[in-house]
Amino acid sequence: MLLTATLFAPLVGALLIALVPKSDQGLARLVALAASLVSLALAVTLAARFQTGEAGFQLGQSAEWVPAFGVSYRVGVDGVSLPLVLLTTVLTPLAIAGSWRMADRPRTYLALLLVLETAMIGVFVSLDLFLFYIFWEAVLVPAYFLIGSFGGPRRVYAAVKFFVYTLAGGLLMLVGIIALFWLQQKATGVPTFDYEALVNFDKAPETQRWLFAAFFAAFAIKTPVWPFHTWLPDAYTEAPTTTTVLLAGVMSKLGVYGFLRFALPLFPDGAQWAQPLLLTLAVVGILYCALVATVQRDFKTLVAYSSVSHLGFIVLGVFAFNLQGLQGGVFYMVAHGLVIGGLFFIAGMLEERRGTRRIEEFGGLQQTVPRMAAVMLVITLGSVALPGLVGFVGEFLTLLGAFLANRVYAVLATIGVILGAVYLLWAYQRMWHGPLEREENRDLPDLTGREWAILAPLVAAIIVLGLFPRPVLERVEPSAQRVVEQTQASSP
Amino acid sequence: MHPLAQANTQPLPVPEVDWRAIAPELALAVAGVVLLLVVAFRPRAGRGVLAGLTLVGLAVAAALTVWNWDLERVAFEGAVSLDGITRYARAILLAVGVLATLMVAQGEAREGEPDDSLPEVYPLLLFALLGMVLLAAASDLLVVFIALEILSLSLYVLAGQTRRLAAQEAAMKYFLLGAFSSAFLLYGIALSYGATGTTNLLGIARASVDPTGDGTLLLAGIGLMAVGFCFKVSAVPFHMWTPDVYQGTPTPVAAFMAAATKVAGFAVFLRVFSGALGGLVVSWRPAVAAVAVVTMLLGAGLAVVQTDLKRMLAYSSISHAGYLLIGVAAAATVPAAVSASMFYLLVYAFMVMGAFMVVQYVSRLGPPDDDAVRERSSLDDYRGLARRHPWAAGLLAVFMLALTGIPPLSGFWAKYYVFLSGIEAGLTWLVVVAVISSVISAFFYLRVLVVAYLQEPAGAAEAEAAPARAPALGLALGLAGALTVVIGLAPEALISAARTAERILG
Numbered sequence: 001m002l003l004t005a006t007l008f009a010p011l012v013g014a015l016l017i018a019l020v021p022k023s024d025q026g027l028a029r030l031v032a033l034a035a036s037l038v039s040l041a042l043a044v045t046l047a048a049r050f051q052t053g054e055a056g057f058q059l060g061q062s063a064e065w066v067p068a069f070g071v072s073y074r075v076g077v078d079g080v081s082l083p084l085v086l087l088t089t090v091l092t093p094l095a096i097a098g099s100w101r102m103a104d105r106p107r108t109y110l111a112l113l114l115v116l117e118t119a120m121i122g123v124f125v126s127l128d129l130f131l132f133y134i135f136w137e138a139v140l141v142p143a144y145f146l147i148g149s150f151g152g153p154r155r156v157y158a159a160v161k162f163f164v165y166t167l168a169g170g171l172l173m174l175v176g177i178i179a180l181f182w183l184q185q186k187a188t189g190v191p192t193f194d195y196e197a198l199v200n201f202d203k204a205p206e207t208q209r210w211l212f213a214a215f216f217a218a219f220a221i222k223t224p225v226w227p228f229h230t231w232l233p234d235a236y237t238e239a240p241t242t243t244t245v246l247l248a249g250v251m252s253k254l255g256v257y258g259f260l261r262f263a264l265p266l267f268p269d270g271a272q273w274a275q276p277l278l279l280t281l282a283v284v285g286i287l288y289c290a291l292v293a294t295v296q297r298d299f300k301t302l303v304a305y306s307s308v309s310h311l312g313f314i315v316l317g318v319f320a321f322n323l324q325g326l327q328g329g330v331f332y333m334v335a336h337g338l339v340i341g342g343l344f345f346i347a348g349m350l351e352e353r354r355g356t357r358r359i360e361e362f363g364g365l366q367q368t369v370p371r372m373a374a375v376m377l378v379i380t381l382g383s384v385a386l387p388g389l390v391g392f393v394g395e396f397l398t399l400l401g402a403f404l405a406n407r408v409y410a411v412l413a414t415i416g417v418i419l420g421a422v423y424l425l426w427a428y429q430r431m432w433h434g435p436l437e438r439e440e441n442r443d444l445p446d447l448t449g450r451e452w453a454i455l456a457p458l459v460a461a462i463i464v465l466g467l468f469p470r471p472v473l474e475r476v477e478p479s480a481q482r483v484v485e486q487t488q489a490s491s492p
Numbered sequence: 493m494h495p496l497a498q499a500n501t502q503p504l505p506v507p508e509v510d511w512r513a514i515a516p517e518l519a520l521a522v523a524g525v526v527l528l529l530v531v532a533f534r535p536r537a538g539r540g541v542l543a544g545l546t547l548v549g550l551a552v553a554a555a556l557t558v559w560n561w562d563l564e565r566v567a568f569e570g571a572v573s574l575d576g577i578t579r580y581a582r583a584i585l586l587a588v589g590v591l592a593t594l595m596v597a598q599g600e601a602r603e604g605e606p607d608d609s610l611p612e613v614y615p616l617l618l619f620a621l622l623g624m625v626l627l628a629a630a631s632d633l634l635v636v637f638i639a640l641e642i643l644s645l646s647l648y649v650l651a652g653q654t655r656r657l658a659a660q661e662a663a664m665k666y667f668l669l670g671a672f673s674s675a676f677l678l679y680g681i682a683l684s685y686g687a688t689g690t691t692n693l694l695g696i697a698r699a700s701v702d703p704t705g706d707g708t709l710l711l712a713g714i715g716l717m718a719v720g721f722c723f724k725v726s727a728v729p730f731h732m733w734t735p736d737v738y739q740g741t742p743t744p745v746a747a748f749m750a751a752a753t754k755v756a757g758f759a760v761f762l763r764v765f766s767g768a769l770g771g772l773v774v775s776w777r778p779a780v781a782a783v784a785v786v787t788m789l790l791g792a793g794l795a796v797v798q799t800d801l802k803r804m805l806a807y808s809s810i811s812h813a814g815y816l817l818i819g820v821a822a823a824a825t826v827p828a829a830v831s832a833s834m835f836y837l838l839v840y841a842f843m844v845m846g847a848f849m850v851v852q853y854v855s856r857l858g859p860p861d862d863d864a865v866r867e868r869s870s871l872d873d874y875r876g877l878a879r880r881h882p883w884a885a886g887l888l889a890v891f892m893l894a895l896t897g898i899p900p901l902s903g904f905w906a907k908y909y910v911f912l913s914g915i916e917a918g919l920t921w922l923v924v925v926a927v928i929s930s931v932i933s934a935f936f937y938l939r940v941l942v943v944a945y946l947q948e949p950a951g952a953a954e955a956e957a958a959p960a961r962a963p964a965l966g967l968a969l970g971l972a973g974a975l976t977v978v979i980g981l982a983p984e985a986l987i988s989a990a991r992t993a994e995r996i997l998g
Contacts, residue, residue, distance in 0.1 A: 066905075066983055066987065067984060068983075068984055068987040068991065069905075069908075134900050137904075138898075138900065140898065141893060144938075145945065148942065148945065149878075155946065156946050159946070160939075160942065163934065164931060164934050164935060164938070167896075167930075167931060167934050171930055175920075175923060178915050179915060181912075182912070182915055182916060
């Protein structure tokens with residue numbers, strides 16, 4: 001019940017906003033914020049009730065939905081999904097607060113953000129493969145309208161590219177889901193999309209490869225894994241900043257989560273078979289996107305490429321198939337969500353003040369907006385994985401996992417860590433240090449109270465989780481261990 | 493003895509009249525005749541009166557359908573069968589009839605323009621429905637032909653009922669090509685009668701698996717019949733008429749044709765091919781599968797380049813015919829494919845009618861103009877629709893996303909069910925083609941939303957024009973939209989009902 005309430009509270013908020021009269025935009029904002037905060041409070045309660053040390057799913061609920069197809073409403077959380085649910089419920093109120101001053105159709109915008117939140121939480125908590133698919137595709141619709149209706153000059157192109165690209169992957173996964181369902185029905189005689197049932201029946205290795213490929217299409221595009229990333233810079237750059245926060249902070253985790261939750265335990269042989277390919281693509285993605293990020297002139301595009309590069313580490317950790325890698329991967333997902341959210345928030349605040357995102361337009365900002373510069377420094381250092389900050393724990397564990405699995409990939413990926421420091425610190429240096437050359441930058445206002453309210457929780461989480469990662473890691477561990485066992489289980 | 497000679501020696505059977513079995517058809521026929529008389533003797537009768545009478549006729553037919561719901565029998569010496577397909581198709585067709593009546597009652601005329609549609613629309617609509625309902629129940633090829641002619645002749649006139657040049661051209665095109673296809677069908681019926689000695693589907697089913705029969709002749713007959721059916725459901729390469737006719741005819745008629753003709757056409761397609769000719773599945777499945785592939789891909793591919801919404805919907809309806817052909821190809825060996833196809837038809841009827849309703853709504857906007865050849869469904873007319881008419885744009889979004897197959901809207905479940913039955917029948921490759929076609933189709937459905945939501949309104953003048961009141965159309969839009977959403981959230985009941993259609997009688 002608690003989980004269901006967490007899941008649908010934002011959707012209820014979106015419906016309530018539809019009832020608010022058009023003229024009363026202040027009320028619409030309050031309703032949106034309240035709905036997202038209710039969801040956050042419920043998610044926190046959920047975390048408090050969560051039994052640490054349990055590997056299986058907890059706090060779940062299930063009900064019949066379409067028995068004719070064996071589809072049911074079945075949800076639950078484990079150590080892997082709980083941190084991601086919390087991440088989603090933390091970032092959404094911040095994104096709503098970030099959109100507070102929005103002038104263009106704020107009702108529609110906030111309602112879409114809330115629908116997006118429900119769809120994304122739904123992906124994380126679904127324990128019925130069909131329900132998962134429905135939430136997976138449902139993410140597309142609000143994201144499409146958020147990018148296409150509220151974005152920058154090339155928004156239509158970016159939105160359509162994003163939609164069609166992701167839909168193509170999703171439909172291939174649907175064929176895989178149907179085939180899996182059908183095989184299961186043939187094997188056991190019971191038509192069901194129940195996650196545990198689908199994991200537990202025997203699948204021939206040959207079949208697993210085909211099915212893995214079908215799921216790979218969806219997850220690799222959504223993550224995105226290089227070379228399926230080309231929709232991402234367009235979508236992230238063109239989307240309004242607070243949407244980008246949710247896209248980069250949460251939506252980019254859906255793909256990796258899909259690998260971790262579905263592709264690996266369902267098709268262990270297929271995953272083993274594809275491991276070299278995935279590790280290679282991850283490393284190529286880390287290095288390639290880091291290099292591309294280095295030469296970007298638009299700060300938002302730079303952060304977008306850095307996001308793809310960092311996601312490569314998460315894929316690397318997940319496909320190491322050992323506890324360190326998987327645990328690190330989940331932790332890194334949370335870390336990445338916090339850090340990338342912070343980076344995009346600051347990019348948006350700068351754009352609001354100056355009307356541009358080009359790096360060369362800035363310089364010496366530290367002198368005019370010192371508080372903002374300090375916050376930005378913490379977030380940037382968190383992103384380049386300074387020990388003591390949140391990024392380090394994730395990056396260290398994923399690289400350790402990769403090292404234990406295959407040293408070559410780990411060594412190559414470490415170069416990516418260095419490149420990450422290069423492009424982020426260089427960008428920091430060009431924008432915030434140096435002489436104050438442009439007149440326009442001279443009297444910029446520093447952080448307002450509202451902006452503090454947005455950034456302070458992120459900075460606090462980046463520092464606290466960097467110093468004390470234990471509470472997260474110990475909850476992730478049993479569930480990650482279970483995935484490792486499932487993946488190793490039927491390998492020859 | 494040659495089967496033909498054998499057939500000639502038997503006395504012509506005189507069927508027992510089973511009034512109850514054809515009660516809904518009789519109700520439609522009576523309502524049609526009554527309306528014709530009203531139109532003839534009271535030519536000034538108001539539009540509301542005619543529409544009201546039509547709705548009463550439909551309601552009586554619906555009540556009789558419900559009364560007959562549990563009836564499963566073959567009537568008139570096997571000429572009409574009452575089974576799941578019949579009752580499910582009757583229910584869909586009558587619902588489509590109600591929506592079409594509401595659309596017709598609203599008309600396409602703008603505020604201040606004379607309404608140039610004829611009052612005979614209402615009886616013609618009822619006669620067309622009569623033909624369709626009968627077609628879905630027909631289990632004798634002669635009844636199939638008669639039903640097909642009833643519906644075709646009514647549709648030819650409906651298509652050309654206004655004085656617009658485009659409508660007249662569309663009607664003429666439809667009539668000429670339709671006459672050809674009827675001839676093909678009749679020739680096919682004749683050949684299969686020659687091969688099997690009967691026009692009854694049950695008899696053909698028995699004869700088709702008889703090794704001593706004339707297989708080549710029967711196959712030729714099947715091929716020609718398939719041409720006739722493919723024309724009606726607008727499958728490639730017999731689709732040429734569809735875009736011109738949909739674009740040219742008045743929007744309510746186009747909506748009716750797009751939804752109802754498909755329902756009736758596929759009902760008979762399923763009954764004849766998966767039911768009667770199921771024994772010959774290995775002979776015709778490759779051909780149907782090939783037609784499905786080109787229909788899906790060509791329909792979706794050509795829809796991408798359209799700039800007129802009605803034309804685009806026509807091509808999209810072609811590609812949907814392709815998805816349904818997967819159901820036909822699978823149905824002979826997988827009974828679930830029959831229910832999947834029937835469920836698809838139900839869902840598709842509401843989605844596509846809803847899309848046409850939005851077209852009608854938009855074409856009624858703006859100041860009156862006297863140009864008789866105007867086209868009012870260009871995509872440019874939809875620029876910024878979301879800002880001018882948020883409700884219409886919202887419903888348009890629902891219908892377009894449902895047609896794309898985005899969950900949890902109704903179109904998704906329909907597509908899913910058909911794909912599932914296709915995979916069960918071992919036609920996975922066909923399903924993969926269908927997935928590719930679905931991705932292509934996302935381009936053009938999304939393009940409509942891009943225009944409506946993401947582009948600014950074209951002219952300031954039109955933005956200021958007040959929307960004309962449209963109560964009947966509003967009601968129809970609300971019904972179609974609600975059904976699309978509600979079936980999406982709770983499809984169970986209608987899927988279970990479709991499951992009862994799996995056993996084909998006769």
